[in-house]
Amino acid sequence: MGFLRKFLAWLMVPVLCLVGLVICLARPFNPDNTRIVGRMLAVVGRWVLGMERPLSGRDNLPWDRRTVIIANHQHNEDLFVFGDLVPPRTVTIGKSALIWAPVFGQVYWLAGNVLINRARSHKAVAVMQTTSDAITRENKGLWIFPEGTRSHGLELGRFKKGAFHAAVTSGAPITMICAGVYRGLCNGPAGRHEPVAVRVLPPVETKGLGIDDIPRLMEQCRQQMEETIEALSY
Known part of the structure; x- marks a missing residue:
């Protein structure tokens, strides 16, 4: 039963992406496209999987100001865990290879998200600089998985x-969203996906910080997230 739930959940992704494609073609590169498509995929996906997602710290979600959101990245199912937590005018950072994913890749691009070729690090830095400028000039927020890959x-x-x-050069605060450790397992006779607890932490302000402060900021955020993930997992 669990396998069937997963199959149906991923089968509905390209179907919903076709709906998202219509939205994105009607208003290409609108930064709210990501929020709309992400919500559709997450809500329907969790329903199909039978996944419960207890959420704490909802009041810390940045609905009225632009921030850089960082979250831990475990499995492909993170799409269903986090998709409906994307605030207004927030775009994500993804690898350029996503553009080749049928339907999903085209929707991802037309939704205004930023694609980075990690094999060309000097160009990736330039993209991040452009993106940090967009936070200020275009009033956009960013969602990034700072690990850069799934932890499984x-x-x-x-x-x-x-x-x-991006946060320091734009002066935007950092908001951390943490999901407890999960293995993607399905339990019980109904094959429901194991619950995934999520917590949104208070924003960390970056105004007044410089490039030299980035290593300390990274360590501070990583430690807070590590402690939170551990608390959510046990």
Whole structure:
């Protein structure tokens, strides 16, 4: 039963992305496209999977100000865990290879998200600089997985500097969203997906910080997230 739930959940992704494609073609690169499509995918996906997602710290979600959001990245199911938590006018940072994913990749691009080729680090830095400028000029928020890859339910990986560079150079606060460790398992006769607890932490202000402060900021945020993930997991 669990396998069937997962199959149906991922089967509905391209179907809903076709709906999202219509929205994105009607208003290409609108920064609210990501929020609308993300909500559709998360709400329907959790319903199909039978996944419960206890959420604490909802009041810390930045609905009225632009921030850089960082979250831990465990599995592909993170799409269903986090998708409806994207605030207004927030875009995400993803790898350029996503553009080749049928339907999803085109929606991701047309939704105004930023694609980075990690093999060309000098260009990735330039993109992050442009993105940090957009926070100020275009009043956008950013959602980034600072580990840069999935942990598959293992310990929190090392953070990359991009999110913190964007936050410090734009003066935007950092908001951390943490999901407890999960393995993607399905339990019981109904095959319901295991619950995934999520907590939104208070924003960390970056005004007055400089480039030299980034390593300390990274360590501070990583430690807070690590402690929170551990508390949510046991």
